[in-house]
Amino acid sequence: MIDSIVAYFSHIPSLHRALILAGGITFFWIIEGAAPLFGFKYNKWKHASINIFFTITTIVINFAFALVMVKTSDWAIQNHFGILQLIELPTWVTLIGGLLLLDLVGAYFIHFVEHKVKWMWKFHMVHHADTHVDTTTANRHHPGESVFRAVFTIIGVALCGAPMWTVMLYQSMSAVLSQFNHANLRLPLAIDNALSWIIVSPNMHKVHHHYQQPQTDSNYGNIFSIWDRLFGTFNYTPIEQVRYGLDVLDDTTDEKLAYQLKIPFDGSIKTNY
Numbered sequence: 001m002i003d004s005i006v007a008y009f010s011h012i013p014s015l016h017r018a019l020i021l022a023g024g025i026t027f028f029w030i031i032e033g034a035a036p037l038f039g040f041k042y043n044k045w046k047h048a049s050i051n052i053f054f055t056i057t058t059i060v061i062n063f064a065f066a067l068v069m070v071k072t073s074d075w076a077i078q079n080h081f082g083i084l085q086l087i088e089l090p091t092w093v094t095l096i097g098g099l100l101l102l103d104l105v106g107a108y109f110i111h112f113v114e115h116k117v118k119w120m121w122k123f124h125m126v127h128h129a130d131t132h133v134d135t136t137t138a139n140r141h142h143p144g145e146s147v148f149r150a151v152f153t154i155i156g157v158a159l160c161g162a163p164m165w166t167v168m169l170y171q172s173m174s175a176v177l178s179q180f181n182h183a184n185l186r187l188p189l190a191i192d193n194a195l196s197w198i199i200v201s202p203n204m205h206k207v208h209h210h211y212q213q214p215q216t217d218s219n220y221g222n223i224f225s226i227w228d229r230l231f232g233t234f235n236y237t238p239i240e241q242v243r244y245g246l247d248v249l250d251d252t253t254d255e256k257l258a259y260q261l262k263i264p265f266d267g268s269i270k271t272n273y
Contacts, residue, residue: 002091009165009172017172021059024176028135028183037186037202037239040132050255051136054126058139058146065150072157073164082161098166099173100224105156107174107222110149112233115217118271120148122264125271128216129254129263131245133209135185138178144264170223177223181205200225207237211245 076082083101084094114124126142141149157167181200195201200221208219218235221228228234245251248270253259263269 002095005095005169006091006165009168010163012168012172017168020172021055021175024179025135025138028179028185032134032184035186037184037206040134040184042132044134047132047134047255048136050257050260051130051140053257054141054143055136055139057143058141061143061146062150065154069150069154069157069167070164072154073162073167076158076161077163080161082159084163085161094163095166095169098160098162099170100226101160102153102156102162102167102170103174103221103223104227105159106149106153106170108220108227110152111220111222114145114148115220119264120145121271122269123148125246125249125263125269126260128209128246129249129260130209131251131254133182133184133206133244135179135183137209138175138182142261142264174222196225198225199223203239204234204236206239206242207235209244210237210242211247215242216246 076085080086084097089097114120123142123145126145127137127140130137130140153167156162160166162170177199181202182205183202185202187195187202189203192201192203196204200219200223204219204221204225207215210216215235215237218233219228220233225234245254249263
């Protein structure tokens with residue numbers, strides 16, 4: 001089983017990666033329509049269009065950094081650099097350790113930093129500006145933020161000494177689970193709470209999208225919830241109290257593409273940092 005996973009993700013075709021992304025959005029789009037968390041009164045297609053624009057820019061930027069990522073992984077393996085290269089490990093340990101470490105450096109840590117560094121937060125505000133969080137929100141990242149995340153992923157690959165197959169597996173899981181925890185999906189509370197001890201559940205991540213601090217500055221995790229619990233950034237707020245958007249932005253601007261693109265460069269927009 002593990003050997004099959006290694007073989008597949010060592011040579012996963014670009015088409016398959018695209019199908020995973022598109023398939024995840026389609027699946028959760030349908031499911032959230034059948035069991036919505038919030039009964040949004042909005043034009044779902046219009047809302048999706050701006051988020052799909054940012055999804056496309058994210059894909060383009062990730063593609064631009066792909067060769068650097070591959071070369072970084074190859075260099076780490078060849079030079080026995082990184083945590084996973086310190087000693088020879090069973091494949092299953094490399095798999096679990098790689099996923100955890102890539103999630104820590106390439107997702108949790110950069111997300112935390114984006115909330116603490118003012119100029120980086122201005123880019124990340126575009127993600128939080130969405131007032132109707134659903135599965136299409138998962139890849140709503142300003143192109144500048146997509147660059148930050150790509151750079152930190154590469155740093156994570158180097159520090160972890162991650163083989164490329166673990167990177168491909170992580171990115172595939174990250175795409176699907178991010179679509180899952182952003183989906184406007186109502187799960188039974190007991191199931192959502194149970195999931196939140198292992199992975200970032202929908203309700204757990206929705207707290208992060210609350211329009212005010214301190215909820216905004218919590219629940220930074222991407223796949224695994226362990227990092228928020230370990231570093232004290234976990235926050236439980238009843239989902240009924242969550243309101244999306246940001247208190248420093250006009251809610252009516254969330255679907256205005258030109259406005260969203262200029263947020264990082266508009267000095268008149270407050271940040272609370």
